Amino acid sequence: MLTSLQLQNFRNYKKASFNFDKSVIIIGPNTSGKSNLIEAIFLLSSGKSFRAERDPEMVRFGSEMGRVRGRADDIDLEVVVTVGEVGGVRSQFKRYFVNGVAKRRQDFVGNLPAVLFSPQDLEIVVGSPGLRRDFLDSVLEQTDREYRIALISYTKTLRQRNALLELVKKGLRRDDRQFEYWNKLIITNGQILTAKREDFIDFLNKAKKEVLSFKLEYDKSVISEERLSQYREAETASGITLVGPHRDDFIVYFNKGHDLRSFGSRGQQRLGVLQLKLLELEYVRARVENEPILLLDDVFSELDEDHIIHILEKVGGQQTIITTTHEEFIPARIKSKMEIIELKANN
Ligand SMILES: Nc1ncnc2c1ncn2[C@@H]1O[C@H](COP(=O)(O)OP(=O)(O)OP(=O)(O)O)[C@@H](O)[C@H]1O
Ligand SMILES: [Mg+2]
Structure with a gap:
């Protein structure tokens, strides 16, 4: 359970x-x-923002460094984000601390498992392939250190290998021995990602679906020695x-094999996403030691009461953090068990 949260120069919070x-x-009202x-x-949980394209966006306008600190059970978690420069000195964008000790991201993540529902989730179904890969990554990174x-390693190697290919494209003679090293790394790590994504998609396909029935097809881009040559x-x-x-993607088929992205109504797409997220919750719960906390950002404008109660029942007694603009949106039987925090307009 998250018991305290401190923000400093994070977004609108001084x-x-x-x-x-x-x-x-x-x-609280809008903004x-x-x-x-x-x-x-979510940053304390996953080490990543769920919406910033670049980490420095999280730093308060005009500041060089933002900080989020939280206490979860008896662990102190902290992420420091900078705009890349502090007092004129170049600095890393993000640093992680557990009980005051600096950690690498792969060792930071996993201390506070969380599952987030937000209106942006719809993008998993209707958005570009990159957003579906982000979905796979965010679930698997939470639950699997080897995946992290x-x-x-894959992302780093890809960057290096692409830089080298760019030079070759510009006329540098291709030296295959140089590529051998990068190929080996990218194949080893790439195959780990593919196998684990496949397992997760398999889980999703086999799981029972109460909200909307669907089947995912993993459109994988296999990496191997042969494929590279x-x-x-x-x-x-x-x-x-x-x-x-x-370059992976997955297609969501619903209703006798039609693509939900192209043929689903808005309502069906929403239910599909909700189903996907409920299965994510089930998956994370089964794989992490501590029960994940549940974050519901503004979902009352998107979902009806029955579906929200369905989510809350799934999570059972675990800590839930819900945001909304209007108190009236929250069904009374949910509200009675919860503490209420009010945010004022323009913090
Ligand atoms: N880096 C930043 N520095 C300062 N303010 C920021 C930064 N990034 C975003 N903001 C501002 O923070 C304010 C609050 O944003 P937030 O998305 O949390 O609002 P919200 O309460 O969720 O509103 P809504 O109900 O519309 O979703 C916005 O006015 C936004 O412009
Ligand atoms: Mg909001």
């Missing part, structure tokens, strides 16, 4: 401090900082790595 002793409802609060908690390590010329011409999990 300095703020919250204490939680159970589940909470955070009520009062509700989603920013959820973003801060493979992903970090098959694409050798094309890579040289384009200057980028053309195969691998960074």
